Amino acid sequence: MTLMTRWMVALLMVLMVLALPVVASAQKMTTLRVGDQIGSELDYGPYWIAVEKGYFKEEGITTVRKTYPNGPATLLDYNKGELDAVMAGLGPFLQAASQGSDYVIVSSITKGNAPLVARPEIKAAKDLNGKRVGTPGLGTIHDTMLTLYEREHGIKVEHVSAKITDLVAMLEKGEVQGVLCWETVAATTVRAVKGAHYLAPLPVIPGAESLEVIISRKIAQGQPEVALGFTRALLKGMRYIDKHEDAALAIIAKAMNVPDAIELARLAKNQVKVTDPYMEPKSSQIIYQSLLETKKITTERVKGYDDFTQRFVDYSFLKKAEESLKGWEPKK
Amino acid sequence: MGAEEVADVLGVATAAPVPREAGRRRSLRVLLHNAAAALAVLAAWQAATFIVHSVFFPSPWQVARAFVDLALNGDVAGHTLLTHMAWSMARLAAGFLMGVVLGVPLGLLMGLYRPLYAGTRAALEPFRFIPPIAWIPLTIVLLSGFPRYVFLIWLGAFFPIFVATLVGVPRVEPIHKNVAKVHGAGRWYILRKVVVPSVLPDILGGMRVGMGTAWMTIVAAEMSGGETTGLGRMMVNYAELIRIPEIVVGMILIGVLGFAMNELLLRIERRLFRWRWEVTL
Amino acid sequence: MRAGGEKVVVDVTQRFGDLVVLDHLRFSIAANEFVCVLGKSGCGKTTVANLLAGLLPCSEGTVTIDGVPTDPRRHELAFVFQEPSLWPWRTVRDNIRIGLEIKRVPTPELERRVAEMIELVGLRGFEAYYPYQISGGMKQRVAIARAFAVDADLILMDEPFAALDEQTRHGMQAEVLRIWERKKTTVVFVTHNLEEAIYLAERIIVLTEKPARIKASLDVELPRPRDYAHPGFIALRKRLGELMGSAW
Numbered sequence: 001m002t003l004m005t006r007w008m009v010a011l012l013m014v015l016m017v018l019a020l021p022v023v024a025s026a027q028k029m030t031t032l033r034v035g036d037q038i039g040s041e042l043d044y045g046p047y048w049i050a051v052e053k054g055y056f057k058e059e060g061i062t063t064v065r066k067t068y069p070n071g072p073a074t075l076l077d078y079n080k081g082e083l084d085a086v087m088a089g090l091g092p093f094l095q096a097a098s099q100g101s102d103y104v105i106v107s108s109i110t111k112g113n114a115p116l117v118a119r120p121e122i123k124a125a126k127d128l129n130g131k132r133v134g135t136p137g138l139g140t141i142h143d144t145m146l147t148l149y150e151r152e153h154g155i156k157v158e159h160v161s162a163k164i165t166d167l168v169a170m171l172e173k174g175e176v177q178g179v180l181c182w183e184t185v186a187a188t189t190v191r192a193v194k195g196a197h198y199l200a201p202l203p204v205i206p207g208a209e210s211l212e213v214i215i216s217r218k219i220a221q222g223q224p225e226v227a228l229g230f231t232r233a234l235l236k237g238m239r240y241i242d243k244h245e246d247a248a249l250a251i252i253a254k255a256m257n258v259p260d261a262i263e264l265a266r267l268a269k270n271q272v273k274v275t276d277p278y279m280e281p282k283s284s285q286i287i288y289q290s291l292l293e294t295k296k297i298t299t300e301r302v303k304g305y306d307d308f309t310q311r312f313v314d315y316s317f318l319k320k321a322e323e324s325l326k327g328w329e330p331k332k
Numbered sequence: 333m334g335a336e337e338v339a340d341v342l343g344v345a346t347a348a349p350v351p352r353e354a355g356r357r358r359s360l361r362v363l364l365h366n367a368a369a370a371l372a373v374l375a376a377w378q379a380a381t382f383i384v385h386s387v388f389f390p391s392p393w394q395v396a397r398a399f400v401d402l403a404l405n406g407d408v409a410g411h412t413l414l415t416h417m418a419w420s421m422a423r424l425a426a427g428f429l430m431g432v433v434l435g436v437p438l439g440l441l442m443g444l445y446r447p448l449y450a451g452t453r454a455a456l457e458p459f460r461f462i463p464p465i466a467w468i469p470l471t472i473v474l475l476s477g478f479p480r481y482v483f484l485i486w487l488g489a490f491f492p493i494f495v496a497t498l499v500g501v502p503r504v505e506p507i508h509k510n511v512a513k514v515h516g517a518g519r520w521y522i523l524r525k526v527v528v529p530s531v532l533p534d535i536l537g538g539m540r541v542g543m544g545t546a547w548m549t550i551v552a553a554e555m556s557g558g559e560t561t562g563l564g565r566m567m568v569n570y571a572e573l574i575r576i577p578e579i580v581v582g583m584i585l586i587g588v589l590g591f592a593m594n595e596l597l598l599r600i601e602r603r604l605f606r607w608r609w610e611v612t613l
Numbered sequence: 614m615r616a617g618g619e620k621v622v623v624d625v626t627q628r629f630g631d632l633v634v635l636d637h638l639r640f641s642i643a644a645n646e647f648v649c650v651l652g653k654s655g656c657g658k659t660t661v662a663n664l665l666a667g668l669l670p671c672s673e674g675t676v677t678i679d680g681v682p683t684d685p686r687r688h689e690l691a692f693v694f695q696e697p698s699l700w701p702w703r704t705v706r707d708n709i710r711i712g713l714e715i716k717r718v719p720t721p722e723l724e725r726r727v728a729e730m731i732e733l734v735g736l737r738g739f740e741a742y743y744p745y746q747i748s749g750g751m752k753q754r755v756a757i758a759r760a761f762a763v764d765a766d767l768i769l770m771d772e773p774f775a776a777l778d779e780q781t782r783h784g785m786q787a788e789v790l791r792i793w794e795r796k797k798t799t800v801v802f803v804t805h806n807l808e809e810a811i812y813l814a815e816r817i818i819v820l821t822e823k824p825a826r827i828k829a830s831l832d833v834e835l836p837r838p839r840d841y842a843h844p845g846f847i848a849l850r851k852r853l854g855e856l857m858g859s860a861w
Binding site for chain 2: 070073139140163166
């Protein structure tokens with residue numbers, strides 16, 4: 001080697017050594033693959049706020065979002081190991097646990113979110129008796145909410161499953177007379193179908209549990225700091241929505257990326273509550289019972305609701321996050 | 333002079349019918365072989381569950397249990413297994429029948445009047461290459477319920493039947509037509525008594541292919557939503573509940589029913605075409 | 614030429630595009646006459662047969678039967694082709710009835726004639742067999758039965774035994790004569806085989822090579838059944854050989 005070459009090599013090695021800390025600190029960013037559903041930006045508002053305001057980045061987390069037609073589809077991919085975190089309905093989570101899936105619920109994220117939209121000729125619950133109501137899938141929380149609605153009003157309807165994006169067309173054609181699905185799809189339906197209205201904007205159980213956030217047990221046990229960071233970012237998102245609702249709606253509308261997004265979001269926000277991180281126990285139990293009765297779950301692996309909460313719900317990350325965020329004020 | 337030549341000179345038929353007992357013995361042997369093959373598949377499946385060892389890979393035993401439960405108690409939504417099967421088959425039958433009713437006459441027409449075919453080819457052929465599944469989003473918006481399925485099935489069945497008929501017509505032996513012509517037959521007679529019998533094997537071959545495509549379409553169509561019954565729908569419902577054994581039950585039933593229908597068509601073919609000694613697959 | 618009237622009159626020049634296949638071909642055939650059209654392969658003999666049968670329109674001239682241009686619908690025609698022409702999806706019996714079926718012969722008469730022909734060609738017991746189950750010779754016998762089953766004005770045979778082996782061929786030639794003698798029909802038999810022509814024909818029309826004209830028309834006055842070793846047979850064979858050997 002010539003002298004010139006030797007100096008070049010030495011310089012290169014020095015640069016590499018100096019670069020190591022930079023690389024090391026860059027590697028401190030963890031990537032989390034997060035699964036959610038189509039048209040659910042409002043329901044998972046805290047997540048979107050956290051992305052937009054950089055709350056995840058502050059925790060050293062980069063999120064990669066994967067979207068699915070409904071909760072059960074999201075969980076199918078989760079079971080394969082394709083996702084690290086999932087946001088979906090309580091129903092799908094209970095069903096998955098019943099079939100041997102493993103995860104940790106770190107936070108609840110949505111309450112309500114079970115609006116029933118009906119065609120103009122359906123004026124009251126009894127008008128729906130014997131008719132067809134569309135849901136995003138047999139395994140969704142909304143299908144279960146429909147069952148509870150039937151029970152409450154003493155009616156019987158035919159549950160018609162379809163892709164969430166097809167429900168609007170089906171209601172318009174009269175193929176179904178009602179649709180029970182998540183926001184903002186329900187709002188879209190009300191605006192798109194002439195004469196359609198919210199027959200039941202709120203679920204039969206007030207403040208009913210709807211959607212949760214899970215992290216894989218592997219991360220919860222192996223990388224608890226990541227689980228904590230993820231939870232904290234979501235919590236920040238919730239606080240932001242609480243304090244700056246209008247700004248939050250604007251951010252969510254931007255994420256929705258559809259025409260009239262802000263109007264849809266405003267129409268939809270009354271049907272969902274996204275600022276409470278704790279699961280509502282009464283409605284959760286009722287949901288569990290309903291799933292058991294309709295044979296969607298069995299007690300083979302999960303012995304009861306208490307067994308479920310013991311094994312699958314872990315508020316420790318939430319508690320630590322709340323502790324560390326005492327006095328934290330969200331900046332607009 | 334060998335036996336064959338003697339037979340030829342005397343003009344005696346050389347094809348001897350198979351004696352009954354030998355035939356029965358052979359079909360018994362075939363049955364036993366098939367049973368052994370099925371058992372081998374089951375054994376491999378069971379072995380695979382030991383290797384893969386996932387909660388989501390069911391064993392033959394789990395699937396069998398799920399089948400019994402479904403057969404006796406119906407599914408989660410309250411429909412019996414028979415209901416699901418009957419609905420899938422009914423949709424298939426309706427669409428398939430439409431495929432035959434439209435495909436055969438159109439194929440004959442286009443086959444006999446080449447200019448008609450040549451003149452419409454560019455406009456119509458591209459449709460053949462759109463898989464029925466690609467039509468599903470459009471049909472969800474434009475059609476509802478039973479007609480939607482019939483249309484999708486018809487798409488799957490029509491083209492194979494139409495093309496098989498179309499292609500078979502020019503392959504009718506001119507000498508067969510000449511026999512009729514010499515004796516003074518008109519076009520209608522030749523169509524009914526020469527063209528159709530000649531093309532019938534091709535038509536039935538096309539029907540079997542069409543049946544296969546149609547059956548696969550019905551499953552995809554039912555999965556896409558809108559109806560509460562059907563094997564495809566049943567499978568998706570259980571997929572939502574992450575109940576894999578029931579999904580596998582659905583798959584097996586779909587395979588068995590498809591196989592049964594294919595066999596039925598094959599039997600019909602064999603009966604109708606006793607005059608051919610080539611075996612069709 | 615036999616005195617018996619002119620049942621079939623041919624006067625054609627046949628072209629395929631620019632190619633002249635038959636050049637002012639003129640001859641006639643008497644009723645119930647057995648005529649052989651003899652010529653080398655490719656000389657246009659098959660074209661003659663197709664014209665007579667009405668399968669080909671005349672480009673110039675006419676082919677008439679009983680004074681009327683050949684028309685399969687008006688006339689009762691039949692054709693025994695060189696290749697097997699049986700309908701594979703029909704049994705032997707159902708193949709024989711084709712001509713009768715097309716001409717709408719009433720069922721009792723139809724059945725009677727089919728049964729008669731089956732006997733005549735010696736296929737009793739094989740009525741329900743399909744073509745794939747019988748030999749080449751048997752197939753031609755069915756074709757012959759089909760041709761003679763109708764009361765034909767004219768039967769064409771275009772080298773029907775060319776694909777068969779010699780033994781079978783001789784047998785079939787004897788059969789054809791036997792049936793012809795029973796049914797008394799006008800037959801035009803096309804061949805390139807000299808012995809066959811002499812064995813079968815009452816009269817042999819020799820064609821030249823393309824464009825074909827009539828080289829000669831020879832009456833065959835040998836006693837039946839014809840003996841290949843008969844001096845008359847041998848002499849005629851030599852004569853035909855000379856006629857065939859020289860081109861026009």
